[in-house]
Amino acid sequence: MKVTRKSLEKLFDDFKDIRVLILGDVMIDSYLSGRVDRISPEAPVPVVLLEKSMSMPGGAANVALNIKELGAVPVLVSVTGNDSRGREFADLLHHAGVSSDSILQSDKRITTGKSRIIGNKAQLLRLDEETDADLNREDSDKLLHQVDHIMNTQDIRVIILQDYNKGVLTAEVIRHIIALGRQKHIPVVVDPKKKNFSLYKEVDFFKPNLKELREGLKLDLELNDLEKIKKAAADWQQKQNIVALMVTLSENGVYMREQLDGQVQEFHIPAHLRNIADVSGAGDTVISVASLCRALGADTRLTAAISNIAGGLVCEQVGVVPVNGKRLLREAIELLTAER
DSSP states (O other), X not given: OOOOHHHHHHHHHHTTTOEEEEEEOEEEEEEEEEEEEEEOSSSSSEEEEEEXXXXXXXXXXXXXXXXXXXXXXXXXXXXXXXXXXXXXXXXXXXXXXOOOTTEEEETTOOOOEEEEEEETTEEEEEEEEOOOSOOOHHHHXXXXXXXXXXXXXXXXXXXXXXXXXXXXXXXXXXXXXXXHHHHHTOOEEEEOOSXXXXXXXXXXXXXXXXXXXXXXXXXXXXXXXXXXHHHHHHXXXXXXXXXXXXXXXXXXXXXXXXXXXXXXXXXXXXXXXXXXXXXXXXXXXXXXXXXXXXXXXXXXXXXXXXXXXXXXXXXXXXXXOXXXXXXXXXXXXXXXXXXX
């Protein structure tokens, strides 16, 4: 793989204005942090004196933030509750510069929220508000109608299915989107979860982490057993007729395998040394970078290498945050080229 500063700068410049359809579960990620000086007299639990609170769009919305930070145009489609949290979510998107025009609100659902209580820089508790039931028929039909309208009126270059097992990506929705992508020759990129793992057939790019691969295939896969991981990934890729499959392996980097026109490329890329603060949201960043590379037909190994760097970068920060595109380019140049 020959990579130069000029080729990387061109790739990142070409990210600009690519329109990306992002479909999946959205949520609000909230952080309430402070200091702990005592234990409660009411129960043996720490008392957190609140010093700071913040909320940000999460789930598939964090993918949208990553896409925007990389210079592309996110088109986010999802369903929230018709509630105060749903309105808060729309406000958070607006504040982040991402359109909420294609976020549908349902009277049958609540808006997903994850609130993390942090004391003395350590997470003490997480409180989840959610429903994980599949969309009902009415909401599903509205969602697919919105997707069809977008696909017929906008120049979408790649589709991301971001699954958090909260019910937006039903079997019907998944099959419809994959068929639509094939019909329009648009790559479909998937970040899966256990429930729908086997439904993602004939997609362009499939990115489980090791836990998701282990749960989806019901196999005992250990992080250091790369050969067993390779075999499991290859068998699944062939069974599902997936073009490219990348398994993220946390501190062990990524494993990438592509099968196209009878040719197979596979490689393991180790992780770069990092001061890890928080792994939350790393998968969102990886799938965002990979999707833009796939939209541009970038080299497979280069796609994996840049995605690997991006995932590591966001792990250096606390909380679910998007990657900084300029910093990612600088690190890609530093780590992937012979030019200094």
